[in-house]
Amino acid sequence: MSMVSLPGLRDLIENISKERNLPKQAVQTALREALLKGYERYRRTQRLDGVHFTDDYFDNFEIELDIEEEGYRVLATKTIVEEVTNPDHHIALQEVLEVASEAQLNDTVFLDVTPDKNEFGRMAAIQTKQVLAQKLRDQQRKMIQEEFQDLEGEVLQARVLRFERQSVILAVSSGFGRPEVEAELPKREQLPNDNYRANATFKVYLKRVCEGSTRGPQLLVSRADAGLVVYLFENEVPEIEDEIVRIVAVAREANPPSRHVGPRTKIAVDTLERDVDPVGACIGARGSRIQVVVNELRGEKIDVIRWSPDPSIYIANSLSPARVDEVRLIDPEERRSHILVSEDQLSLAIGKEGQNVRLAARLTGWKIDIKDTGKYDHAEEDSKVAAEVSHRQALAEQEENGTEEPELEVIENTFDENFDEPDDSLEVDESETEYPVELT
Numbered sequence: 538m539s540m541v542s543l544p545g546l547r548d549l550i551e552n553i554s555k556e557r558n559l560p561k562q563a564v565q566t567a568l569r570e571a572l573l574k575g576y577e578r579y580r581r582t583q584r585l586d587g588v589h590f591t592d593d594y595f596d597n598f599e600i601e602l603d604i605e606e607e608g609y610r611v612l613a614t615k616t617i618v619e620e621v622t623n624p625d626h627h628i629a630l631q632e633v634l635e636v637a638s639e640a641q642l643n644d645t646v647f648l649d650v651t652p653d654k655n656e657f658g659r660m661a662a663i664q665t666k667q668v669l670a671q672k673l674r675d676q677q678r679k680m681i682q683e684e685f686q687d688l689e690g691e692v693l694q695a696r697v698l699r700f701e702r703q704s705v706i707l708a709v710s711s712g713f714g715r716p717e718v719e720a721e722l723p724k725r726e727q728l729p730n731d732n733y734r735a736n737a738t739f740k741v742y743l744k745r746v747c748e749g750s751t752r753g754p755q756l757l758v759s760r761a762d763a764g765l766v767v768y769l770f771e772n773e774v775p776e777i778e779d780e781i782v783r784i785v786a787v788a789r790e791a792n793p794p795s796r797h798v799g800p801r802t803k804i805a806v807d808t809l810e811r812d813v814d815p816v817g818a819c820i821g822a823r824g825s826r827i828q829v830v831v832n833e834l835r836g837e838k839i840d841v842i843r844w845s846p847d848p849s850i851y852i853a854n855s856l857s858p859a860r861v862d863e864v865r866l867i868d869p870e871e872r873r874s875h876i877l878v879s880e881d882q883l884s885l886a887i888g889k890e891g892q893n894v895r896l897a898a899r900l901t902g903w904k905i906d907i908k909d910t911g912k913y914d915h916a917e918e919d920s921k922v923a924a925e926v927s928h929r930q931a932l933a934e935q936e937e938n939g940t941e942e943p944e945l946e947v948i949e950n951t952f953d954e955n956f957d958e959p960d961d962s963l964e965v966d967e968s969e970t971e972y973p974v975e976l977t
Contacts, residue, residue: 575665
């Protein structure tokens with residue numbers, strides 16, 4: 538069998554393997570694919586016998602690397618036929634019988650069709666080099682996909698490499714002794730208090746492993762995801778790892794809409810053990826445990842609150858550190874609540890630029906309307922809610938019966954003496970909890 542010599546093939550594979558952190562087998566696969574593309578280019582430029590090459594024309598060709606002899610061969614799988622119509626895909630039975638008497642029609646044979654190196658051509662060689670670079674990138678992406686796809690939702694140790702636009706490019710590893718690969722930390726996933734200097738190390742949450750041939754790092758990581766907070770508590774609080782204490786929900790605002798407001802997280806915890814204080818377990822003696830989490834998140838404020846199956850208690854707890862006078866679940870179907878607090882607790886319950894009540898709404902999944910206890914009229918509010926519920930039910934019945942919407946009766950305001958007074962309340966609708974709630 539003829540062979541095209543490739544001096545230094547063994548060293549080439551070794552060097553690429555080390556430079557690209559690829560297994561030798563992956564490098565060989567990329568090289569075979571590149572050489573086959575080069576052969577295809579060589580054949581297309583020849584255009585012998587006016588053959589029309591379709592996209593799948595060369596599917597029966599393959600490259601065989603000979604590492605020991607440092608060269609390669611081109612092999613073709615051909616079908617044995619009575620009369621040859623396509624010499625690239627067929628071979629005559631009579632020709633095969635001369636060397637293999639047991640051959641039969643429709644059998645397949647492997648034949649050496651390696652071109653002479655001088656015939657291979659400069660353009661084909663350039664094509665091979667270009668394709669090799671692409672195939673090596675494809676092999677790298679495939680390796681990263683296989684290595685990290687099961688680590689989505691996990692936390693990795695990362696090291697800062699460089700900046701690209703507003704993103705930080707980090708080096709991460711899937712485990713001890715494994716080579717580092719690049720990951721992207723976009724601007725929206727960064728923490729405002731982080732200092733991303735060269736070689737600084739951080740814990741990051743692996744959000745997604747990108748597939749396909751997209752440019753840039755395949756790994757998308759986050760410092761702002763609620764999953765990072767969960768991981769830090771799981772690693773710092775033995776009671777969580779031992780499933781004595783469980784994290785029920787997390788609401789996080791790592792990048793507040795205003796620069797005047799700092800990052801903040803609310804985390805709801807629970808336990809089935811009567812003699813265990815889940816909040817105290819997460820905070821630790823003199824705040825030792827929660828301080829480790831706060832330090833990793835560069836000073837982010839964290840509120841640990843007790844979860845309760847009773848929405849009233851849960852909502853009141855979620856507004857900590859504010860003291861709540863009363864929780865009114867005015868419309869359970871729509872998960873709407875009125876929270877009554879004293880005047881001196883209003884600003885604390887609402888929080889700076891509404892952050893506290895916003896996070897409480899996300900954590901509980903309830904629409905929260907903060908009201909001043911001293912100005913709250915129970916009868917009037919009950920009347921408003923009853924009218925809204927009645928109207929909603931009427932609309933639902935119309936939709937079910939297919940009737941037209943009736944004209945709405947205008948309800949006149951009956952509290953003219955308070956018309957010009959400011960409304961000391963804030964309604965927040967944040968029905969989605971950031972971290973999945975699993976109640977068992």
